[in-house]
Amino acid sequence: MGLKRMIGRVAFALLVLGIVAWAVFPFAWAIVTSLKAGSALFTVEAWPSQPSLANYTAIFKEQPFGRNILNSLLAASSVVALSLGLAVLAAYALGRVRFRGRGLLLFVVLGVSMFPQVAVLSGLFELVRWLGLYNRIGSLVLSYLIFTLPFTVWVLTTFMRELPKELEEAAMVDGAGPFVIVTRVFLPLMGPALAATGLLAFIAAWNEFLFALTFTLTDDARTVPVAIALMSGASQYELPWGQIMAASVVVTVPLIGLVLLFQRRIVSGLTAGAVKG
Amino acid sequence: MAGVTLRGVRKSFGRIEVIHGVDLDVADGEFVAFVGPSGCGKSTLLRLIAGLEEPSGGDLSIGGQRVNDRPPAARGIAMVFQSYALYPHMTAYDNMAFGLTLSRTDKRTIAERVRAAARLLQIEDLLDRKPRDLSGGQRQRVAIGRAIVREPQVFLFDEPLSNLDAGLRVQMRLEIAKLKADLRATMIYVTHDQVEAMTLADRIVVLNAGRVEQAGTPLELYHRPRNRFVAGFIGSPAMNFLDVVSEGRADGSVRVWLPGGVPLDVAVGGAAPPAGAPLTLGVRPEHVGLADGGAGLVATILAVERLGGETHCHAALEDGQRLLVRLDGDRPVAAGERLRLNLRGETAHLFGPDGRRL
Amino acid sequence: MSDPQTPSLMHQRRRAAWLFLLPMLTVLAGVAGWPLFRTVFFSFTDATLATLDGFQGVGLDNYLWLLRDPVWWRAVWNTLLFTVVSVGIETTLGLGIALILNAHLPGRGLLRAAVLIPWAIPTVVSAQMWGWMFHDLYGVVNAILMGLGLIAEPRAWTADPDLALPVVIAVDVWKSTPFMALLILAALQMLPRDLYEAARVDGVHPVKVFFRITLPLIRPALMVAVLFRTLDALRVFDLMYVLTGNSRSTMSMSVYARQYLIDFQDVGYGSAAATLLVLVLAVATVLAVTLGRVRVDAGR
Structure with a gap:
């Protein structure tokens, strides 16, 4: 049994290593590429012979990448704050009060988070133009609500439902109305849930591409994904791959850091949002 | 207040x-x-x-x-x-x-x-x-x-x-x-x-x-x-219930026959049931005594639970009906033994077919 | 019955509930309901981006044109192929990774952390990263494959019409498998452990345990995850747009619709395409809920 078991273990370890390599390699390669300057870019080597940070300085000097990051931060954090604020109240209603039409509403909320963004593009374009938000951050906050709001409502509803009923009843006996129950009894208990939900919504908004591509025009109004997708170099036909990879690394490192830091909460948030077997 | x-x-x-x-x-x-x-x-x-x-x-x-x-x-x-x-x-x-x-x-x-x-x-x-x-x-x-x-x-x-x-x-x-x-x-x-x-x-x-x-x-x-439900719910261990047959009224009480042909007179408040009516007799385990001498209800011990301060005997009467008896903690009893039990009319209750106490 | 004049506690709660829902519903109606209605409305007009308020109704013309356009049908085919193949691979791989993560073996933590990385990377970034790796002249993929002797000369992965869609699928599998694995893992972890112990005591073969016990038990959760991924894949946009631009060989329905809406400024025609996409998604959902008996249930 010993040998067979050993072989099994080794094979298993190799499999795990293979999966890890498959998951990590593209990002590692992006880091390697971002450190290659000039013609080094065009040689395939595992580590640049002369690592250089030139690409990193270039994205902030030659490109308005600092501004792009700011735009993304601003849009994502505003939409997350707005969504959480609206969703906490809605989640209380959907999660803890029985009323007719509740199931239908939940279904509608889920449906909205599922429908294709391109389907609202023309209507939103009209709305954005009418509100004078074209090429402004406001247009992104407005359009991102389409996916962040249903998501936060859905996840917070499942969290809200898990809170003990007797706690709410104790508050009612103490004379608390629905608003006080939400703000002073439930909200303080939902810190972890809000953090996980907010983080997931933030990532979704941070990564959004279609709306950002459509509702912004100029380089300095763009968000990070659009900037990375449309980054162009000196000549129109030559993509600045080194800079693109540098920009990719810059925006991805904090995301990966956050995700690894909040691993468990993210997993619980994802599953609360999706799997209800 | x-x-x-x-x-x-x-x-x-x-x-x-x-x-x-x-x-x-x-x-x-x-x-x-x-x-x-x-x-x-x-x-x-x-x-x-x-x-x-x-x-x-x-x-x-x-x-x-x-x-x-x-x-x-x-x-x-x-x-x-x-x-x-x-x-x-x-x-x-x-x-x-x-x-x-x-x-x-x-x-x-x-x-x-x-x-x-x-x-x-x-x-x-x-x-x-x-x-x-x-x-x-x-x-x-x-x-x-x-x-x-x-x-x-x-x-x-x-x-x-x-x-x-x-x-x-x-x-x-x-x-x-x-x-x-x-x-x-x-x-x-x-x-x-x-x-x-x-x-x-x-x-x-x-x-x-x-x-x-x-x-x-x-x-x-x-x-x-007031009824069989309350009688069974209040008191621990719970009251015993036995199926008995009424013989009719006598002096504010009803005589019933217990298994083995033992008579018992139980005081009742309301109208007496007709003779021959099936009734339920309720006796709490703590009210079942051991009879002196040869008289009394014959029961065979099925199991004995010793709680230290008291002893619970699960017993079967001659017709197979079960009865729980509460005895002193040190009473030397064992499964398989036969007991002679003594029920008293004052501590027994009679319930009609609808469960109400008579 | 309770007094109708003074609202009871339950009535008050219900009223508060609607009050709490109102802001959320208003916003959703504004950013989703109304625009969707306008899109459907525009699909019956000849509106252009420049003349959003001066248009004429054209009846079903846009749809009739659409149904005669081979490029549209190519986009439909691309989207369906992409969805079926990538979701199929992602489910299988995700299941495998979830089973590994669920086993109490060394290296679990490392594996879970590694698997989360592709999920955390923005789609656009992963598309660019893979685009660079698949670069025809300087890409690492060509270098590795040639080094191993698997191909004789460099391939133009993203430009070759036969290779472009497989490349897009490969990138999507890399990016989305972790999501699948995590959802399946969550379902696996809800299974009672003594079930497995009972099976092991009975000497049931592990493969049989998987197909007879594990799979049927996680089926509901698995179906929900598959439905979510399917709906996500049907509306795919970023990957194709960044990796291959508006190339016909990979164009998805979303890319097609957006190209007409924004690049060609033909709002009427683009809206018709977008409306058809919504219909496809609706059909997929109905099929999943009825045939697959998927239960997406938040209200117990």
């Missing part, structure tokens, strides 16, 4: 009625316990009084005022929950003060009342702690303290001790008894533990399937159960 009156109170969940018209008067300052098997509606009845459920019919008054449409906080009640339901993010002090803060009581009054309650419950040193840093018994005290500071007309307890371990439960039971004496408030107490009910309550309400089976003092229920 005030009493609580229920008149024809009903409650349905959807199409299913769970409380079928309950009439009840709880006097001012009385301690009433609701007992019954799980699902009997005792907790629902308490929640109706608290205002956490709406009655589907009937009237509910507290202190002479109809409170059907008042929210819980405006009924002059306070409730202690089974799971304590303390606000996890607040200190013990803030937990107790929360209701008063919401009603905008001034800070000094709040502090006075919280301190007074804490002193009464001996939790003055714990006021800065959060619930997670408190033991089960301490949490229970804070929960009771939260009820006390509201200075309610009626205290409602929903199985407050069932989450505690056995030793702590006895201790808290004594403290609630003390609280009852100190506060002299009306208290309604839901429990499935009849020992709690018997020891604490002035009056016990036995509920079954959404109806009041009987309401009375603990000893009334023990000695004069």
Whole structure:
């Protein structure tokens, strides 16, 4: 049994290593590429012979990448704050009060988070133009609500439902109305849930591409994904791959850091949002 | 302080009625316990009084005022929950003060009342702690303290001790008894533990399937159960029931024949059943004695349970009917032995076919 | 019955509930309901981006044109192929990774952390990263494959019409498998452990345990995850747009619709395409809920 078991273990370890390599390699390669300057870019080597940070300085000097990051931060954090604020109240209603039409509403909320963004593009374009938000951050906050709001409502509803009923009843006996129950009894208990939900919504908004591509025009109004997708170099036909990879690394490192830091909460948030077997 | 009156109170969940018209008067300052098997509606009845459920019919008054449409906080009640339901993010002090803060009581009054309650419950040193840093018994005290500071007309307890371990439960039971004496408030107490009910309550309400089976003092229920359900529910170990046949009335009592041809005269209050009617005889295990000499009911011991202070004998009569006998702790009995049992008419009960006591 | 004049506690709660829902519903109606209605409305007009308020109704013309356009049908085919193949691979791989993560073996933590990385990377970034790796002249993929002797000369992965869609699928599998694995893992972890112990005591072969016990038990959760991924894949946009631009060989329905809406400014025609995409998604959902008996249930 010993040998067979050993072989099994080794094979298993190799499999795990293979999966890890498959998951990590593209990002590692992006880091390697971002450190290659000039013609080094065009040689395939595992580590640049002369690592250089030139690409990193270039994205902030030659490109308005600092501004792009700011735009993304601003849009994502505003939409997350707005969504959480609206969703906490809605989640209380959907999660803890029985009323007719509740199931239908939940279904509608889920449906909205599922429908294709391109389907609202023309209507939103009209709305954005009418509100004078074209090429402004406001247009992104407005359009991102389409996916962040249903998501936060859905996840917070499942969290809200898990809170003990007797706690709410104790508050009612103490004379608390629905608003006080939400703000002073439930909200303080939902810190972890809000953090996980907010983080997931933030990532979704941070990564959004279609709306950002459509509702912004100029380089300095763009968000990070659009900037990375449309980054162009000196000549129109030559993509600045080194800079693109540098920009990719810059925006991805904090995301990966956050995700690894909040691993468990993210997993619980994802599953609360999706799997209800 | 005030009493609580229920008149024809009903409650349905959807199409299913769970409380079928309950009439009840709880006097001012009385301690009433609701007992019954799980699902009997005792907790629902308490929640109706608290205002956490709406009655589907009937009237509910507290202190002479109809409170059907008042929210819980405006009924002059306070409730202690089974799971304590303390606000996890607040200190013990803030937990107790929360209701008063919401009603905008001034800070000094709040502090006075919280301190007074804490002193009464001996939790003055714990006021800065959060619930997670408190033991089960301490949490229970804070929960009771939260009820006390509201200075309610009626205290409602929903199985407050069932989450505690056995030793702590006895201790808290004594403290609630003390609280009852100190506060002299009306208290309604839901429990499935009849020992709690018997020891604490002035009056016990036995509920079954959404109806009041009987309401009375603990000893009334023990000695004069109105029907077979109450007789079987109150008392531990539970009352024995034997099928017997009536021979008819004689001098305010009914003679029945026990298995093996032993006669027994049982005193009855109401109309006597006709001769030959099938009846049920109820005898508590502690009222089954051992007969001297050769007379008495013959029983074979099936199993013996020794509890130290007492001994429970599971026995079978000649016709196979089972009977539990409670004997002294040291009585030398063993399975397979035959016993001669002595039943007394004064401590036996007769129940008609409808379950009512005669 | 309770007094109709004074609202009871339950009525108050219900009223508060609607009050709490109102802001959320208003916003959703504004950013989703109304625009969707306008899109459907525009699909029956000849509106252009420049003349959003001066248009004429054209009836079903846009749809009739659409149904005669081979490029549209190519986009439909691309989208369906992409969805079926990538979701199929992702489910299989995700299941495998979830089973590994669920086993109490060394290296679990490392594996879970590594698997989360592709999920955390923005789609656009992963598309660019893979685009660079698949670069025809300087890409590492060509270098590795040639080094191993698997291909004789460099391939133009993203430009070759036969290779472009497989490349897009490969990138999507890399990016989305972790999501699948995490959802399946969550379902696996809800299974009672003594079930496995009972099976092991009974000497049931592990493969049989998987197909007879594990799979049927996680089926509901698995179906929900598959439905979510399917709906996500049907509306795919970023990957194709960044990796291959508006190339016909990979164009998805979303890319097609957006190209007409924005690049060609033909709002009427683009809206018709977008409306058809919504219909496809609706059909997929209905099929999943009825045939697959998927239960997406938040209200118990």
